[in-house]
Amino acid sequence: MAAPLPRDPIADAQRNWEEHGWADVAAPMAAITAIMRTQQILLARIEGALKPFGLTFARYELLALLSFARSGALPMNKASALLQVHPTSVTNAVDRLEGSGLVTRSPHPTDGRTTLIELTAEGRIVAKRATAVLNTEVFGQSGFDAADVDQLIRILGTFRRNAGDFAD
Amino acid sequence: MAAPLPRDPIADAQRNWEEHGWADVAAPMAAITAIMRTQQILLARIEGALKPFGLTFARYELLALLSFARSGALPMNKASALLQVHPTSVTNAVDRLEGSGLVTRSPHPTDGRTTLIELTAEGRIVAKRATAVLNTEVFGQSGFDAADVDQLIRILGTFRRNAGDFAD
DNA sequence: TCCAAACCCTTGGATGTCCTAGTATATTGC
DNA sequence: GCAATATACTAGGACATCCAAGGGTTTGGA
Numbered sequence: 001m002a003a004p005l006p007r008d009p010i011a012d013a014q015r016n017w018e019e020h021g022w023a024d025v026a027a028p029m030a031a032i033t034a035i036m037r038t039q040q041i042l043l044a045r046i047e048g049a050l051k052p053f054g055l056t057f058a059r060y061e062l063l064a065l066l067s068f069a070r071s072g073a074l075p076m077n078k079a080s081a082l083l084q085v086h087p088t089s090v091t092n093a094v095d096r097l098e099g100s101g102l103v104t105r106s107p108h109p110t111d112g113r114t115t116l117i118e119l120t121a122e123g124r125i126v127a128k129r130a131t132a133v134l135n136t137e138v139f140g141q142s143g144f145d146a147a148d149v150d151q152l153i154r155i156l157g158t159f160r161r162n163a164g165d166f167a168d
Numbered sequence: 169m170a171a172p173l174p175r176d177p178i179a180d181a182q183r184n185w186e187e188h189g190w191a192d193v194a195a196p197m198a199a200i201t202a203i204m205r206t207q208q209i210l211l212a213r214i215e216g217a218l219k220p221f222g223l224t225f226a227r228y229e230l231l232a233l234l235s236f237a238r239s240g241a242l243p244m245n246k247a248s249a250l251l252q253v254h255p256t257s258v259t260n261a262v263d264r265l266e267g268s269g270l271v272t273r274s275p276h277p278t279d280g281r282t283t284l285i286e287l288t289a290e291g292r293i294v295a296k297r298a299t300a301v302l303n304t305e306v307f308g309q310s311g312f313d314a315a316d317v318d319q320l321i322r323i324l325g326t327f328r329r330n331a332g333d334f335a336d
Numbered sequence: 337t338c339c340a341a342a343c344c345c346t347t348g349g350a351t352g353t354c355c356t357a358g359t360a361t362a363t364t365g366c
Numbered sequence: 367g368c369a370a371t372a373t374a375c376t377a378g379g380a381c382a383t384c385c386a387a388g389g390g391t392t393t394g395g396a
Contacts, residue, residue: 002249005334008325009250016236022299025307031317032210032310034324036225037252039207041331042200044354057204058382068184077344081170082177084205086384091346093382113344113391131190139193142200143330148323149199155316156202157176162311163209166173212384226352245374254354259376261352281361281374 010034042138049137053130054100058085060134062093063102063127066119073118075108084165102126178202210306217305221298222268226253228302230261231270231295234287241286243276252333270294 010033017026046057055063061083066072076094080087094117097103102123108114119127144152161168178201185194214225223231229251234240244262248255262285265271270291276282287295312320329336 002252002332004332005249006336008328008334008336009252010328011325011336013232013236022303025303027314027317027321028310028312029303029307031312031320031324032307034321034328035203035207035210037333038324038327039203040252040353041328041333042203047354056381064181068181075344081173084170084177084208085382087345088347088385089383095346096381111344111392115345135190135193135197139197139200142196143327144196144199144323146195148326149195151319151323152199153195153202155312155319156199156206157179158316159206159311160176160178160202160209164170164172165205165209166176168174168176168179208383215384224351243374253352255375256355256377257353263376264351276374279362279374283375 010037045138046134049133050130053126053133055126055130058089059093059097059102060127060130062090062097062117063119063123064131066103066117067124067127067131071118072124073106073116075114075116077114079117097123178205213306214302217301218298220301221294223294223298226257227261227265227270228295228298230258230265230285231287231291232299234271234285235292235295235299239286240292241274241284243282243284245282247285265291 010030013033014026014030017023017029022029043057046060050056050060053060062079065079065082066074074082076090077087080090083090094103094105098105102120104118104120106116106118108116142149160166178198181201182194182198185191185197190197211225214228218224218228221228230247233247233250234242242250244258245255248258251258262271262273266273270288272286272288274284274286276284310317328334
């Protein structure tokens with residue numbers, strides 16, 4: 001782990017923005033940069049917790065999504081839409097999960113264009129165990145207090161809705 | 169742009185967590201997932217704004233950092249620390265920026281191990297123009313209201329400090 | 337009926353991130 | 367003064383993401 005910096009680099013950037021005549025957008029710049037950095041920190045924690053399972057976050061998300069589907073199966077395009085990633089990213093994740101024996105591909109019964117992704121028995125077990133570890137090691141120790149968690153859910157929920165993620 | 173989903177997939181995930189007996193970590197899970205998704209949306213906006221300049225966010229960050237350095241030059245390891253990315257990521261960014269003629273590498277005057285990255289005249293101009301576009305198209309239209317921006321800066325600042333980013 | 341438009345998935349290419357190693361230079365301790 | 371340790375950067379590899387393009391399947395209007 002790198003030694004902490006003496007000062008917050010994002011606060012410094014905000015000051016730079018203000019001094020260069022961009023005071024009107026300095027705060028949003030700092031907030032957005034902080035989101036980028038926070039994502040990086042959280043992703044590293046998540047990947048670390050998943051490593052023992054041979055999973056990455058992208059693959060875990062797909063596994064978790066399938067485990068919540070009634071039938072344990074979903075069309076590729078549905079998974080792409082729900083995970084909000086490019087279809088090729090799903091292809092990539094399925095290739096690797098299939099290689100690990102955690103999911104299988106099968107043809108859609110009525111639509112020849114569609115491929116169904118299905119959880120294997122082992123995939124279901126791994127999803128359960130990985131979730132337990134993530135809950136304990138990451139989500140249970142997020143470092144956000146309860147009130148801030150609520151704030152984040154509210155603020156980011158509004159943002160995502162305005163960005164066109166969902167209509168709700 | 170994909171059509172909005174009928175419902176918020178993260179809120180659905182939160183409900184799933186609660187129904188499976190993980191109610192105690194359902195909210196932090198939702199907050200963290202929302203941060204991941206928000207980062208993805210913001211990154212796409214930023215990359216879109218930078219595309220006309222032939223820049224990516226990683227390269228822009230390095231350019232911006234250099235433009236705020238008094239001398240317009242920084243050692244690679246300093247840049248790595250301030251941008252909080254792996255040294256190899258800086259090597260990669262410098263390779264490409266150097267190829268575009270926006271920065272140059274030069275030996276450190278006293279430490280033979282160190283390489284200085286220096287902004288070229290063109291690099292300085294591009295940095296300035298790219299910043300102007302980002303300010304107008306992204307930071308100036310973040311979709312966060314002023315009060316929420318303050319909340320984000322506070323919440324994520326505390327998080328980053330606790331994560332060991334800075335001592336401040 | 338039949339062909340064009342729409343849709344689904346995959347392949348190939350470009351980028352970025354990190355990790356592990358390896359090379360070169362500095363610094364430290366005996 | 368010299369060997370051991372620490373630091374700085376780069377090369378190569380694994381993954382993930384997106385875009386552009388291509389081939390197969392469906393759907394819908396002429």
